[in-house]
Amino acid sequence: MPAPETDTPLPQDFDTLKAAILERKAQLPKRLRQVAAYALDNPDEIAFGTAASIAASAEVQPSTLVRFAQHFGFVGFSSLQQIFRARLRERTPGYDERLRALGENGHSQLESGAILNGFVAAGHRSLDNLAGAVDPAAFEEAVTILARAETIYLVAKRRSYPISSYMAYAFGKLKIRHQTVGTAAGIDEDVLAMAGRKDAAFAVSFSPYAPESIHQARLLAARHVPVVSLTDSAFSPLAESSRVWFEIAEADHAGFRSLSASMAFAMALTVAVAEKRRQLGTRPETE
Template sequence: MDNEVKLPTKVPRDFESLRSTIIERKNAMPKRLAQVAAFALTNPDEIAFGTTASIAAASEVQPSTLVRLAHHLGYEGFSDLQSIFRERLRDRTLSYEERLVSLEQSGAEDEDASILSGFLSAASQSINRLAASVQTEAFARSVDILAAADTIYLIAKRRSYPLTAHMTYAFSKLGIRHQIVASPNGVDPELVQFATPRDAAIAASFSPYAAESLTQSQELADRGVPVIAITDSAFSPLAACATHWFEVAESDFAGFRSLSASMALIMAFPVAIAERRRKMTPAKTTKDKME
């Protein structure tokens, strides 16, 4: 049986606080508790909808482990913990039409100004959170890997796609060889087959994770291609296969989530890579400069 370590803390009452608490304490958790905690953050909808029996079966633990995790985190029982996931679901599964209706019902005198202010505030919060948490050493090591790569493969689907679209533009302008893995004719699996350990990849995916992005990133990692990942959790499947990874938690406004912090991060990569390569290139002699 796992030896549980009691770590009394304030009980999280919203999903983001719970997520942060789990990530902060994951290394101190007994093996089985860490296993089900990882499953919970990766499959939050399953936790919200499922029964104790179905969740235990899906996460390959005993039902009693769910109760133990709840107590470990300070909750009265599993249903108390589950309520956090259900609240998250109510906040995040509104249709776009329902989100617009909720905005209309907010009662703001100047609705347009309120919407703009809300998105600007969410963007500011996201960027401030990233600025406070990003590890500059990990960024520098990632730039080292990417600057030395023959070709940089860019992987992102669905909501994350704009990140690679912007990097494609920046890399093209800076003369950095790259390959965006987003073919309209469905040959992405063939594209990644060209990658070798002399190359590298930047992959981005956020919950609910895009299956193709995870598969392609894992395939590259298995073949010795370094993967630099941008994702939202230490328990993300993308983080598990990455050489280096960056956690980016985007704030939302009325259920709409932007890519403000993620975009700021990926804008730094092309410029840093270009600068690193410039410094790696032997300086021209005076004669070369005159000719």
Template structure:
């Protein structure tokens, strides 16, 4: 197993932005989850992994999905300082409204005040600036000691499982390409749609895994991450904050902050991070 001191290290010290109500709720849940009674723990696991379903559902639908009684959901909400389910749900609804912007609206944002399209060079400048800020943040946030431990952890793996869906999928594909060229044994989890669960059947403590996911976290990624942890596979995670549902028990995770331009987020910092890991792992495996 790969061990590191759990905690947030330099990455959190560098971020002084106050937590939103949504982030604060998730942090409170993560802090208290282990001490909750079994039924309340079921709800905690469900709502942290399915925030959109909580935002759009009813107390009955949430209770059914979490396999508890509606009264238990209400008791859970009150335990965390809400008057009832509706008040807790409003936190998830506000978060959903703030995060979800249709791509057509993002394209519309690339128009000037007079309605004319922004010049292509200005778009390039915007994405260049966002990528530069992302890379500067990466350089500032990465703890060198933790990076060395993560490289050692992954390099020891018999097979390195790579997991990342949605926006992270492009990064995973490129990392698989690098691993192939560097002759590092690996397996992409979810290379075939519908076969994600089967992809990790052979994973065990002698292997390693790199998991990549950012808010809004893909529910399937969270589920497979939990399965890897249950199989005692050493995991290194790339994610965006300390309350992410894919932070491994080992504490080996890295905060990746990708600056957006008009709602579009690239993978600039994430790409540089996986290239760093691939090259360092190859050198270590020699």
């Protein structure tokens, strides 16, 4: 039986394993990095699946799963899989049972009604997972960064755009200076050039990631503008440019994802920034 590839302490729980994966992700070979991304994006599938089905979904060979496990100190893949199964046992019961019950009960015989019920249930599941996905200390740090900024730059494209659009509306009502990066005139680079160290940015992008948003976040980070971001994977390219980043994975219905948890997060962040500015004595912008 081959010996583990590392002498570092064996991860005892999912959070420790996730931290180890993120710490070493830049040094992982291509195929192991591919497994790491799949594992963190699909932890339930790792817990429930077989080595063959997981390898097929991650588009690697089953032997790569074994090498991945050994890289982090496990004897084999089944030993690592126990970490993912323990995560499910420890997790607070959510809406998974309700989703299953909805399908089993045939809640509505009408096709359109069934579609509505599916999206409602998926939204419940996303919201139920939201609290556990956001670290309170990280959230407080993000709020402070944005609250201290003279101007908040909002970066989002494609499916993420409704989130920044809502935040722009709310910031306007709260009289907080902001700038949406995304103009019909195509002068985004000129808008970004005005951002400085006293400003901050909030960027959003979900897989498949919008190249423009990733590029703009990198530009801002290079100008020493602190970036707070919302994304859906620890391997998101947004994470590399962000002072603080949050990972929220929306549940889907029939392959379609809504923005239930993401919009709730954006609402909470916006209001928290306004409250923090009040506490700091930051005067609202007046027109």
